[in-house]
Amino acid sequence: MGEANYVIGVVISVDGDQTLIGTYDLINDDEIIHNGQILYGPRLGAYVTVRQNDVKLIAKITSEKVIDQQNTIRSNEFDNRYSKNSINRLISVKMLGAIEDNQFIVTSSYAPMVGNEAYITTQVELSAIYATGRNTDSIPIGTALLERSTVLIPINAFFAGHIGIFGNTGSGKSNTLHALYYKLLHSKYREGILKKSRFTVIDFNGEYRSEGIFGFPEDHIERYNVDTRSQKGMAKKVKVSEDYIINPDVLIMLFEAKPGVQAPFIRRSLNVFEEVKKPEPFMKLCMGLLQKIILTGNATNDDALGDWVEVTEDYCGPDCLSQLRELRHHANGNATIQDSSGSSIWLNSQDQTIDDKGKKLLGWEGISSAIQNTYKDLNILNKLHMFFRYQRVYSTAWNGTDPQYLGPMFSRIKTRLESLNKVVDIVPAAQMGNAYQSRKSLTIYSFVHANQEIKRILPMLIANMIYDEQKKEQSDTGSITRTSHLIIDEAHNILSDIQRDDGDNWQNHRLDSFEEIIKEGRKFGFYLTIASQRPADISSTILSQIHNYIIHRLVNDRDLRSLENTMPTLDHSSLMTIPSLGKGQAVLTGTAFPVPRFTQVDRIIKVAPTSDDAELTRLWESHENEAKPDSEASTIMVSGSDGANPVQDASDTRFQESKQNDEWV
Known part of the structure; x- marks a missing residue:
């Protein structure tokens, strides 16, 4: 014809x-x-x-x-x-x-x-x-609004790039995110995907908890429920390489260290910490500080010795310090301690060291052993906290730093390290092994029960770790033989470039990390998918590096302008149609699509993210049923649709052979 x-x-x-x-x-x-x-x-x-x-x-x-x-x-x-x-x-x-x-x-x-x-x-x-090109492998994502034909997504052009999914709450973006990877997993490449690719989901709202989510077999899924609210913490902690957490930029962000005094304190201290990670050097550092405080007498501030004793008591208990309490400082700056006969022994000497007799009277050996043994049994985060507290004594003892400038930060250090201890297990880099090989096909990190500090810091650490894993995997082989896909739902939580009261260092380092990933990741086989209801809040650098977009209903002018400025493939008339899109309707545009396509995205029935709106009338009517006798309650009918739609089959013959009777609408 x-x-x-x-x-x-x-x-x-x-x-x-x-x-x-x-x-x-x-x-x-x-x-x-x-x-x-x-x-x-x-x-x-x-x-x-x-x-x-x-x-x-x-x-x-x-x-x-x-x-x-x-x-x-x-x-x-x-x-x-x-x-x-x-x-x-x-x-x-x-x-x-x-x-x-x-x-x-x-x-x-x-x-x-x-x-x-x-x-x-x-x-x-x-x-x-x-x-999508002759003999191009594709998956169906929905039905065209205008022509009613099946809309196909080319696998290579779409998934081998960065993806942005945007839309207001309730517009269907969570379903679209899920449908994309569900259908990819049910293509004829399923077995190869499970063996050659790793997928990581950062889930801020706990939407991806269903069994078999994204179409992955449950034995290929690893889940982490990041919970800082529970007193006992999570049963399974997130493994983080020591290199990523013992980092001045990361700790400055975590502790919200101000640039004047607090941030330099963190940087100077970490330079020393690298030398005293082992118990014996740390003990010598602490005892050297004590000796200097004793021998310099009134050259220190009045609280220096008391501060040192307070830190040691908190970690080692008061017993080892009983003899130290007999120490006396005199107006001339000299220090004495009484021996068994009641005589005062002068501790100051020409060479600024305490002799063996003085150390014995002070209980030096017992204090040293207590500090060394205590430090040896601590994990790396608690070691860091103990070290910082002694460094604070050192920094303030000779009026080099005003204690009031460090006080607020140390309150934050305590609470945030406690939070980190609940959710992460810090592992030396040498013990991480081949992290890529050890990870399952899909790893989901749920942050619905995490506090704000952990929500800000841990996703960035996870992203950096898996990005570095992928770079190493690619550099070892010389070509892309495996891929990593990072999926971030509600991405405005960590990719916002709007300044808030969380410190410049946090803002800059966080965005620098993700901007490097989105600029350089593609050449290493690392691909980012972000979903958000507020694209205007996301860094314009990140938005501009996205290759393909799926845009659901957006009504805010700032959101529409931000997309117009970063999507050259979307014409103005298509942009103006976005506010009138219905639920599940979206425009597909980007490098994988010659022209924008308005699509009704298929809804997966078999498994779905827990993001549906509450059906209030059914909820309330079920309460009425509970209050009625069984015989009466059984006669009540709930009106309205049950939400199921007829099943639509893909028309693409290349996809038909691999559909495997999975259900979608």
Whole structure:
């Protein structure tokens, strides 16, 4: 069957990329049957074809109007304007590209000319426009709103890049995120995906808890419930390499260290901490500090010795310090301690050391052993906390730092290290082994029960770790043999570039980390998928590096402007349609799509994220049923739909063979 060319009019004006077509007839049918084919009427958002010799120029309708050709004079007695056969329809279109050799290309090599005829775009031409390429492997994601055909996503062009999914609450973005990977997992490449790729989900709202989520077998899923509220902490802690947490930038963020005094204190202290990780060097550092405080006498501030004793008591108990309490400082700065006979022994000496007799009277050996043994049994975070407390004594003892500048930060250090201890297990880098190989196909980190500090710091650490794992995997092989996919739902929680009261260092380092990932990750086989209801809050650098977008309903002007500035593939008329999209409807645009596609995304029935709206009437009616006797309650019917829709099968034959009878709507 040949092409059905239904001519509708002629080009009457060309102004830049805007072309005006005058129609021969007033056509207002949604669908037209012509030569045995169904054509879609020339309405807003539809396509028209402009014939120019052997080239077919494809345009999209952006606006339309009518003009009265026969009646231009208004009369109260006889007004014949806009009557039958007196009006012409004018259609404004924007040129998108051309079809050559049955392939659609986005090009500016051709332009319409006045007098070129325009006709309704045929099914063959639509297939060329939407084609993902000859023999391209694809998955179906939904149904086109305009043409009612199956919308296909090319696997390579779409998933081998960064993906952005945006939409207001309730617009369907969580379902879309789930449907994308569910259908990918049920393609014919399922076994290869499970062996060669790793997927990591950062879930801030606990939506991805269902068994078999994203279509992964349950034995291929590892889950972490990051819980800082429970007193006992989580049963399974997140393993974090020591290199990522014992980092000045990370700790400055975590402790919200201010740039004047607190941040430099962290940096100076960590330089020393690298040398005293083992118990014996740490003990010598602490005892050296005690000796210096004793021998410099009144050169220290009045609280120096008391501060040192307080830290040691907190960790080692008071017993080992009983003899130290007999120490006396005199006005001249010298220190004495009484021996067994009651005589005062001077501890100050010419070489600024305490001799063996003085150390014995002070109980030096017992204190040293207590500190060393206590420190040896602590995990790395508690070691760090103990070390910081002694460093605080050192920094303030000789008035180098005013204690009041460090006090507020140390309150934060205590609470935040306690939170970290509940959820992470710090492992030396040498013990991490091949982390990529040891991870399961899908790892889900749920932060619904985590406090704000952990929500800010831990996702960044996880992202950096798996990014470095992927880089190492790629560098070891010299080519991309495995891939990593990081999926962040509600991404504005950690990718926002709006300054809040959480410190400049946190803001800068967090964004620097993710901006490096999104700029450089693709070359290493590391791909980022982000979903958010507030794209305007996300760093513009990150937004601009996304390759493909799925945009659900957005009504906020800031959100729409941010997308318009970062999505060159979305024309203005399509952008203006976004606020009127219904639930589950979205526009697909980006490098994988020659033109934007408005789509009703399929809803997965078999398994889904827990993000559905509450059905209040059913909830309340079920309460009424509970209050009634069984015989009466059984007669009550709940009205309304149960939410299930007919099952839609994909029309793509390449996908049919691998669908495996999975259910989606």
